[in-house]
Amino acid sequence: MLKKLIVIADLQHFKLFEVKKDSLGRESLELLEDIDSLETHKRLSEKVSDQQGHFMSAGGSGAGEDHNLVLEWERRRIKEIGEQLAEALQKNSYDVWYFAAPKAINNQIVELIAENIKKDMKINLHADLTKIPTNKLLEHFEK
16 A cells, blocks of 8 residues: 655645555545644734834835735745655655645745656645544545
8 A cells, every 4th residue: 555645735834644544445644743833823922022003214204114014924834844745755764745735825835846756746736624523624635
């Protein structure tokens, strides 16, 4: 039997499962890693040192600018997910692996993965499966 791993992610969660088979040939999932990014739970005021009105821009306005902070944090989180994925796949043996992430970030994560790891990815779903109950998750990867 091929050893299969399933990775699901969104900007907040990263989960790694191993597909197990029982003596009757039924597949189930064993959770190997579950990482929750606490950074996504924080408000903007908790992430930056300046409070609104305390930073004076060159034009004299006290409102300040976010300088696309949200986009920058998303970019950093995507890079972090790519690193978590590579690390998880390097420390766990597998023959094939499956991946699912929301359409908005899926391709960006896959681009970060080394070719020697990417070649063993058999299914790539553009879907957020992080909230799917574990017992229903396998259904999404059956072909």
